[in-house]
Every structure is written in C-alpha cells, then in structure tokens.
Amino acid sequence: MKVVNGLGWGALLLALVLTPLFAVDLLLVYLLEDTSFRILSTLAMLGCFYLLSTILSFFVDGLTGALRSFGHVNVPRLLDTILHGIVSGISLYVVLTFFPSIDLSTFTVMAILFVHLFSASLWLNREHSKEDAPLELDSIDQQIVHLLRTETTVSCVERIQEEYPDLPKRDVLKRVKKISQSTEVTEPFHGR
Structure with missing residues (x-):
C-alpha cells in the first residue's frame, strides 16, 4: 500500500511540475491553429504526449547515466538536449497518429517541440549545475x-x-x- 501511495504522490508531483508546460502547449495550439479545436481531445492528446515523452525521457536519462557510470563516458549537455528533443519529436509524432481528428500544422508542431527542447535544456542545465556544486565534506x-x-x-x-x-x-x-x-x-x- 505504501508503494501505491508513493507512486500516487510521485505522479501528483510530476503533474504539478509539468502543468505550466502543459498550459503553454495548450496556448500554442489555441493561438497557432486557425480552425477551432475540441478542447477535450486536445487535452487527451497532450496528456498522452506528456506521458509517453516522460517515460521515454526516463529511459534516455537512464541510458546516459549508465554510459557515464559504467563506460566513464562524459555525455555532453548538448547531446542530452538533442536526445530529449528527439524523444519529444517521436512522442508527438506517435501520439498524433493515434489522434487523427487533431490535425496540427507543421508550425504548431515545431513550436511545441521548441518549447520542450528549451525546457529540457533548462532542466538539464539545472541538473548539471547540481552535479558541479562543490561537495560538502564531513x-x-x-x-x-x-x-x-x-x-x-x-x-x-x-x-x-x-x-x-x-x-x-x-x-x-x-x-x-x-x-x-x-x-x-x-x-x-x-x-x-
């Protein structure tokens, strides 16, 4: 029961962290699309996109972490950011194939991917700055x-x-x- 409770809190925390990005994407779709869109199907599409993108991002983070740990390979931040951009692109493409009623323009898709690439870059820079912080020595x-x-x-x-x-x-x-x-x-x- 504690595991389920912990997963619930983790999912809630992840949802709270991703809410501003979710709102930006919804605003981009609203502003950049000429046609009217169904709010519920767009929300469902964005929710699936975030879920798939988050799962694949955890996989990419694990892979680059394993390369750093086991292979003693220093994966540059730019490569990390590019991998997260590729993950976002693949996730959005897969989700849009499952939602044929939502037809986003190329410009809207590129804007959403740019926002995700920018946020991934900010997140990774924050993570790297934590790693570069001096050790507190006992x-x-x-x-x-x-x-x-x-x-x-x-x-x-x-x-x-x-x-x-x-x-x-x-x-x-x-x-x-x-x-x-x-x-x-x-x-x-x-x-x-």
Whole structure:
C-alpha cells in the first residue's frame, strides 16, 4: 500500500511540475491553429504526449547515466538536449497518429517541440549545475582530501580503513574515488 501511495504522490508531483508546460502547449495550439479545436481531445492528446515523452525521457536519462557510470563516458549537455528533443519529436509524432481528428500544422508542431527542447535544456542545465556544486565534506572526507595530497590512493584507502574499521571497505573506496575525481588532487610524486 505504501508503494501505491508513493507512486500516487510521485505522479501528483510530476503533474504539478509539468502543468505550466502543459498550459503553454495548450496556448500554442489555441493561438497557432486557425480552425477551432475540441478542447477535450486536445487535452487527451497532450496528456498522452506528456506521458509517453516522460517515460521515454526516463529511459534516455537512464541510458546516459549508465554510459557515464559504467563506460566513464562524459555525455555532453548538448547531446542530452538533442536526445530529449528527439524523444519529444517521436512522442508527438506517435501520439498524433493515434489522434487523427487533431490535425496540427507543421508550425504548431515545431513550436511545441521548441518549447520542450528549451525546457529540457533548462532542466538539464539545472541538473548539471547540481552535479558541479562543490561537495560538502564531513570529517572523514576532509581526512581523505588531506591524505590524497601526500599519499597514493591505495595507501589512503588503507589508512582510512585502519582508522575507521567499522566503515565498510566499499564505502571507503567510493569516498576516495569520488573525492579524487571531484577535487583536483594529484597523486604524489615518488622518485625512483
């Protein structure tokens, strides 16, 4: 029951976040289309478009996240934005084929896709700025930073493991890796 409740809150939160974008799209259809349109079928079409686009966007985010994590590939923001634009285009095309009574002009479709591309770009820039924010370091992390200035990564892990035996080695490794990648700590020079 808690899972259903959590999904309900998540869907409500997602709906609240997407409501302004939904209103902009509805306004675009109203202003750019010469013919009168049925409000209920347009609302249903836009709802399906948002649902499909959101599901596919989660898939694209997972794919680019997996590339970053497993392949250590830095996916540029521009590529992320282009992928989200392609997802929006495919979603709108698929939804419009299921709603043949709604005939949007090419200009209206392009305007809707531009709005979605712009909002995806803003969202991704916000997400990347969160990732680029400096780490808040606790005492163990500060000690790791200090040790990495004078020791190798392996000896740093060993020293932290000795000082904090109840801390799992996997956590120590993650912390050291994260800190060594986020701060510009260089390995000490050991002469011959």
